Amino acid sequence: DTAVSQTPKYLVTQMGNDKSIKCEQNLGHDTMYWYKQDSKKFLKIMFSYNNKELIINETVPNRFSPKSPDKAHLNLHINSLELGDSAVYFCASSQGVGQQQFFGPGTRLTVL
């Protein structure tokens, strides 16, 4: 029974396209996150939502827009994809800010 799920698992697309990655958690958590794992393997926080409210917004291009329709979902929409957006994107959730985070399996995005 998957706790944090992401779709799709793999995404290959052309430069300039718009794409979305979906994340759902069934843990009843109220805080969700998006991380980017770059080519150097660092996991970097992009966004965090607590009770559908944005609480962390790191220096991320405004082509990236998170959307939280409810506490169980945090989707990531990316406009005008660039080559440098190629990475693995991880969604995570926690019961409250600062609590243990549970990660999804990741979405590998490849921009051609």
Next chain:
Amino acid sequence: DQQVKQNSPSLSVQEGRISILNCDYTNSMFDYFLWYKKYPAEGPTFLISISSIKDKNEDGRFTVFLNKSAKHLSLHIVPSQPGDSAVYFCAASEYGSARQLTFGSGTQLTVLP
């Protein structure tokens, strides 16, 4: 500027022996440290954590040591098992930053049978 550094990208250890994974940090405001373990094609999973008021935390075969003066922490796995082969990420957070996690780049541990 990376505030959390794992300088060894890989480590190989014989089954049954001790694995020691190291992590250094530069931000003296970090007060909570965690280790995550990651298998291929999966997300990281929480392993063990330590608060800055402690210098050691133990959970079964896993022990984390914190040396605040050196800004260094280490994860000891004893005895190492083949199933421990994974990438291990060190992470840190500070109070008041919404507790966001700053991760290192990971160390690939391979436990040889």
